[in-house]
Amino acid sequence: MKCIYRLLFLILLFSMGCKSPEPASLDGDEPVSFKAFSGLFPEASLPLNISDTSFAKKEKDSAALAPKLLLQFVPDSMQQRLFGKTKPKIFPVARVNGDITYLFVKSVAADKKAAWVFAFDKKEHLLASMNFIQPDNSANTQQSSQFDRKGAIYKNITRRNNDGTISEGKDVFSFDPSIPGFGLVYTDALDDKQPELVNPIDTFSRKHKFSADYGTGKNNIVSFRDGRKSDRLDFFLHFEKGADCTGELKGEAILRSATTAEYRLSGDPCSILFTFSANAVTIKEIDGCGAHRGLRCSFNGSFAKKKSPKPKKSPKK
Numbered sequence: 170m171k172c173i174y175r176l177l178f179l180i181l182l183f184s185m186g187c188k189s190p191e192p193a194s195l196d197g198d199e200p201v202s203f204k205a206f207s208g209l210f211p212e213a214s215l216p217l218n219i220s221d222t223s224f225a226k227k228e229k230d231s232a233a234l235a236p237k238l239l240l241q242f243v244p245d246s247m248q249q250r251l252f253g254k255t256k257p258k259i260f261p262v263a264r265v266n267g268d269i270t271y272l273f274v275k276s277v278a279a280d281k282k283a284a285w286v287f288a289f290d291k292k293e294h295l296l297a298s299m300n301f302i303q304p305d306n307s308a309n310t311q312q313s314s315q316f317d318r319k320g321a322i323y324k325n326i327t328r329r330n331n332d333g334t335i336s337e338g339k340d341v342f343s344f345d346p347s348i349p350g351f352g353l354v355y356t357d358a359l360d361d362k363q364p365e366l367v368n369p370i371d372t373f374s375r376k377h378k379f380s381a382d383y384g385t386g387k388n389n390i391v392s393f394r395d396g397r398k399s400d401r402l403d404f405f406l407h408f409e410k411g412a413d414c415t416g417e418l419k420g421e422a423i424l425r426s427a428t429t430a431e432y433r434l435s436g437d438p439c440s441i442l443f444t445f446s447a448n449a450v451t452i453k454e455i456d457g458c459g460a461h462r463g464l465r466c467s468f469n470g471s472f473a474k475k476k477s478p479k480p481k482k483s484p485k486k
Contacts, residue, residue, distance in 0.1 A: 197237025210264035221304035383472035416462025
């Protein structure tokens with residue numbers, strides 16, 4: 170009889186051990202394991218391809234990741250450079266397992282769309298992110314990106330020109346653990362001549378004594394304009410120091426003293442101190458701004474003030 174009781178007890182223990190655990194809440198209100206989070210991404214069949222045409226299909230809202238859940242693993246600042254204060258809907262696309270776990274998502278807002286890749290190490294720490302593909306609004310271009318079996322990322326673009334010819338461009342990236350991040354290993358430019366960069370705050374008011382342009386070069390911009398309040402300055406920073414070393418940040422700085430202003434934004438780990446003199450501005454990163462620039466670069470430097478353009482004279486009547 171004792172043997173029967175023992176057998177029944179063992180069967181009970183075995184059935185309890187096989188019982189499926191309660192699924193973790195995926196609304197982000199409670200901590201979730203990386204395994205549960207990454208399990209929302211289907212495992213990819215390589216090579217993985219995403220084209221600009223794939224964004225034409227409307228995703229079901231129910232398939233989107235809960236914003237609070239995503240924030241447990243990916244900081245909000247990763248996508249602020251593209252979407253600003255807009256909160257796009259994030260859809261899981263694919264997962265690639267290995268020494269590095271790659272998660273691919275689509276970010277969809279009303280006027281902008283993009284796909285991103287996030288790289289996590291074996292300790293489930295986010296190492297880097299990269300814009301995988303970002304469709305433009307031109308009917309003359311076609312874009313596609315591929316993640317191949319060797320872990321290389323190919324970003325391809327073709328364009329039909331006005332004269333009927335076709336131009337092609339390609340950038341190839343691979344994950345570089347020494348950065349860590351995605352490093353450019355090959356580029357074939359769509360155009361030999363790069364278009365001149367447009368300063369998005371150029372037409373803003375410039376009555377403040379620090380509202381001016383600084384630095385040199387058409388594609389390297391340090392620009393300040395009057396803010397919405399007397400103690401604010403709008404700014405736009407952009408630099409290009411080679412194909413794998415670029416950076417851009419647009420924001421609002423608060424004047425902290427007669428000669429300094431500071432950029433800080435909730436949700437963005439980047440913070441910058443601007444120190445002005447009569448003829449220059451010095452930029453110093455207080456906290457890392459890696460989400461806005463290449464990881465081997467920085468916004469730091471001293472930039473001479475440019476002469477203000479002379480106002481155009483009205484034609485004589």
